[in-house]
Amino acid sequence: MQKKPTRTMATTESALKPVVTRFAPSPTGYLHIGGARTALFNWLYAQHTGGRFLLRIEDTDRARHSSEAVAAILDGLKWLGLDWDGEPLSQFGRAARHAEVAHALLSSGKAYRCYLSAEDLAQARAKAEAEKRPFAVRSPWRDRDPATALTGVPGVIRFKAPREGETIVHDIVQGRVVFQNKELDDLVILRSDGTPIYNLAVVVDDHDMAVTHVLRGVDHLTNAARQSQIYSAMDWEVPVFGHVPLIHGADGAKLSKRHGALGIEAYRSLGYLPAALKNYLVRLGWSHGDAEIFPLEKMIEWFDLTSLGRSAARMDFAKLADTNAHYIREAGDSELIARIEAILPELDTVAVPKSGLDVTTRAQLLCLMPDLKLRAKTLREIVEGAECLFMRRPIALDDKAAKLVDAEAKKQIAALVTRFTDVMQWDATTLEAQVRVHAEAGGLKLGKLAQPLRAAITGKSVSPPIFKVMEVLGREETLARLRAVLV
C-alpha cells in the first residue's frame, strides 16, 4: 500500500475507516418501514465512511421464500435510492459453506449431534411451562461420546454453548449488554436435513463477507449473544453490533397493518417522495442537534452511530406528510410530473386518466405545478388539486360551489363573460386586471367575483388561484364552462 497520507486524515475531521455494512432481509414479504429504516442506517453509515453496503437475502427457509418478495424488496430499496455494492447474495446458495462450518465446530468439540426429537422437545417445553419454570434445552447428547452417535437417525447439530460465565454484547446503540450463559441454551445450527439455521448462517456470511458493522433491529439482540458465542467458537472477530429500536404504531403498540406497517411501495403509491421518506425515517431514533431537514449530502455527512437513540419511536403520519410537503416544494416541476405519471394507474381517489396524460394535460399540469405543489402534502394531493384539468363539461358543481353560483353571481358572471370575450391577452395577469376593474366599477370586493368564477370553472369552492386556472384552461374552455352555468 502506497497511500499518501492526505491532509484531511490528519486534521480534526476524524478519519473514519471505511466500514462494510449489510442489509439482510428475509424474503417473506414486502420491504416494510422498519426494514427500510435499518437499510437506510446501514447505507448511510457505509456512505459516511466511504465503505461498502452489501445486500444479502436470508432465504435459508425455502418454505417461506418467495421470489416476488425478493423483487419487492429490491424494488423498494431502489426506489429509496439505497443502492448496494455488488450482487445481492443469496444465503441459500451458501448452504454448503454453512454446513462446512457446522462440521468444523463438530470436530473441534464445539458442537454435537443431538437426536432429541421434535416431540421430546415439545414435551419438555410443555412441562417447563406447566411448572412455570424457564425452559432451556438440556440435551443428553451434549456430553455423550461422539462415537455413540446413532446411525440411521438424522439428528441435528447443536452448538455447545458455554454453561458458565457470561456473554457480553458490546453494542454501539444499546451499550454493554450482559447475558448469563446459563440462560442461553444449545441452539440447533444444522437441521436434520443438513441445511443451516439462521444464527449459524448469519455468522458465517457476515464473517465471509467481511462485514464490520451489523446494524439491525433490537429484536435481534439476543441473537447477537448467541452469535457472539459462535464467533468465539470459530475464533473469528466479532463485528460491531448496533441494535436499533423498532418503530411502533401511532398508539405505541406493535406496528401492524392497521397502523401503517405498509410495504414501501404503498408509500410510493400514496404519493410520498423517497427523499422525504428517508428524511422522516432518519429522524426516527436519530438526531443531529435541532436539524430537521437533511439534504442527502448532509444526511451522509452527519449520520453517526453514537447519536442513535435507544427507545422505540412511533410512526407519525402528520410529520411524514409535512416533511413530504417540504420536499415536494423543493422538487422540480417536471420531476413531480414524472413521479405522478409513475403512480397514475394506482390512483383511485381522483378521476384521472389511468392510461396516462395527454400532451395538452401534461403541459397544463406543468404550468399549474408551482401553484399546486405549494398546496399539497403528497403527489396524490397534487393530482386532486389539479382535478379541474381532468374534468369534462358539463362541470358538476359540488354543494358549496352550487351555493356560490346564485342569481346575483350569475349576473356578474354574464357581465364578466362579455368582458373576457374581448380580452386581447389571455393570461392570469390580464384576466385578474379585468376582474379587478369590474369589481371596482361595481363597488365589489374581488372575492365576490373570484369565488363564483372558481365555482363555475372548477366545480368547487377551493382550487389553485383561479386566474391561473383560467389561463391554463384557455379562453375557449373557460368561457364554455362559464356560459354553462348561465343557461
Next chain:
RNA sequence: GGUCCCUUCGUCUAUCGGUUAGGACACGAGAUUUUCAAUCUUGGAAGACGGGUUCGACUCCCGUAGGGACCGCCA
C-alpha cells in the same frame, strides 16, 4: 413466566450535573389573502413515580410502575 431493553411537551427529539428545559410536527390565536394553502407573529404543552449520591440532578445509582423485544430443526 424467564432474560434483556426502554421511559423529556400529544408525537419525533435536544440537553452529555448548574438552561426561564430548546427545536420540529400537530393544536389554539392573530396578520396577510380571490378560495385553499404557503408565509410571518404568537399561545398553550414535558423530565412516569419513590428513594438515594451531590453544594446542585432530566442528566449518576437503586427500587416501583408502565411499555417493548426475545425465548423454534422461523428469520
